Amino acid sequence: MNLSDVIESYIKQMMVETQNEVLEIKRSMLAERFKCVPSQINYVIATRFIPELGFYVESRRGGGGCLRICKVNLEEQEYITNILDKMGSKLSQSVADVYLQNLLGYNIIDSRTVKLIKSAISDKSLENVSILDKDKVRADIFKCMVINCL
Amino acid sequence: MNLSDVIESYIKQMMVETQNEVLEIKRSMLAERFKCVPSQINYVIATRFIPELGFYVESRRGGGGCLRICKVNLEEQEYITNILDKMGSKLSQSVADVYLQNLLGYNIIDSRTVKLIKSAISDKSLENVSILDKDKVRADIFKCMVINCL
DNA sequence: TATAATAATAGTCAAAGAAAGTCAAAGTTA
DNA sequence: TAACTTTGACTTTCTTTGACTATTATTATA
Known part of the structure; x- marks a missing residue:
């Protein structure tokens, strides 16, 4: 810390x-x-x-x-749409972490799901994606997972 | 050493x-x-x-x-290590589906995890990855996620 | 009382600092 | 000689710092 x-x-x-x-x-x-x-x-x-x-x-x-x-205390679903609305087409790992930690804190997702999403968007997962596109792909994966599963 | x-x-x-x-x-x-x-x-x-x-x-x-x-404790998860061993560096969506169905069948992962993994490796998630690299990135994400969902 | 000066806040932005990451060349070993 | 290991120069990312700016409240002055 x-x-x-x-x-x-x-x-x-x-x-x-x-x-x-x-x-x-x-x-x-x-x-x-x-x-x-x-x-x-x-x-x-x-x-x-x-x-x-x-x-x-x-x-x-x-x-x-x-x-x-x-x-502002939002409903679970509102947090999610709020994030999706404001997040833009790129997402860095550190910003993703901020999102996920907070969602975890609000009990909107469980720690296992955090782990899964983090794995999916980790640099290790994306090592074969061009450096220029990484944050874009990260955003796409994040959005897809959140939309389909939360 | x-x-x-x-x-x-x-x-x-x-x-x-x-x-x-x-x-x-x-x-x-x-x-x-x-x-x-x-x-x-x-x-x-x-x-x-x-x-x-x-x-x-x-x-x-x-x-x-x-x-x-x-x-992650992989020792007693022979089935997973097996899949990962055989998998190679590329993975299509259809082959991924087969793996996931098997993992589900053996109760190694639950259906929600299947959904999460499927979202992460969907073509929608990977729309910004070059067609040449898609199956490679899919394999990377799949590996990371499967190991981390244990 | 209206206005000007002063003090008390907070804001901005860029530079410096503190990590970790990348990549390729050089060295070692089987 | 091919694969693996070691090294180091350079890059990227995130945090910390500080000089300078902007705004508001309070106090002094005309």
């Missing part, structure tokens, strides 16, 4: 604890707490709190400003 | 000791420990930790990156 992962879990934990789908928190507080530069928080938000997974982040600057991280 | 063999045993030993079928380790640590270049670790992985031998390896680059070596 690198620092970004730690910050991600912390924020998610906070959201669970406050039992609320909106978390208001100061970026500077997070940066302080994790001894990092404030912009690292933006990186975490940008890579992990994404609309595909029902997260919407707003913010206010100036005195008393803060981040507002909102989690 | 050459160095690659030593590294191979070391990794396997580690997996036994951690009593876990997943080992997370830094490539740079291994290279350091065995005083070799990091890419030698890739060589060991590529030649000894392959799906046919029941291994699945993931990795993450960047800060905090590492290798994740997963072991």
Whole structure:
């Protein structure tokens, strides 16, 4: 676990604890707490709190400003259509991981299915696909599997 | 025993000791420990930790990156090793179907897994793979998935 | 009171850093 | 000599950092 992962879990934990789908928190507080530069928080938000997974982040600057991280609780099927809608025609392994870990967290898929999907879209599986097309093929496989099986 | 063999045993030993079928380790640590270049670790992985031998390896680059070596229990799954042995490097959809029906018949995999695998190796999934490589990629995906669904 | 200055936030973007991956050449061994 | 192993230069990916910018609230001033 690198620092970004730690910050991600912390924020998610906070959201669970406050039992609320909106978390208001100061970026500077997070940066302080994790001894990092404030912009690292933006990186975490940008890579992990994404609309595909029902997260919407707003913010206010100036005195008393803060981040507002909102989690929209969707129905199982909505998460899936949401991901399919927003995901585009390319998919990297790391973004796929983010999707799958979250779906697992929401109990929309089980860990065995995660394993199967990850195997199917792994670089090992795609070693004979041109580097230029890998993320495209990965997206195709991911979509097919999700559409047919979830 | 050459160095690659030593590294191979070391990794396997580690997996036994951690009593876990997943080992997370830094490539740079291994290279350091065995005083070799990091890419030698890739060589060991590529030649000894392959799906046919029941291994699945993931990795993450960047800060905090590492290798994740997963072991699947293939020993008592003779039927699968048989199929993988015979399979060769190419696989058509129809031959895949035959294999899958057999695996289903022997209760080695369930029908949902069959569906997942079929989706992953469907022509729809592989529409962006050159016609020349389709059956090759299909074989790669099939191997990875069959091993990982155990 | 209206406006200007200051402080307190957060945002952006690119560079630096920290891993791992690739590939081919050189070396070894059976 | 063919197959396997070792090496290293170069590439790609992901994370961390920091300088600079933008916005908002508060305080001071005309």
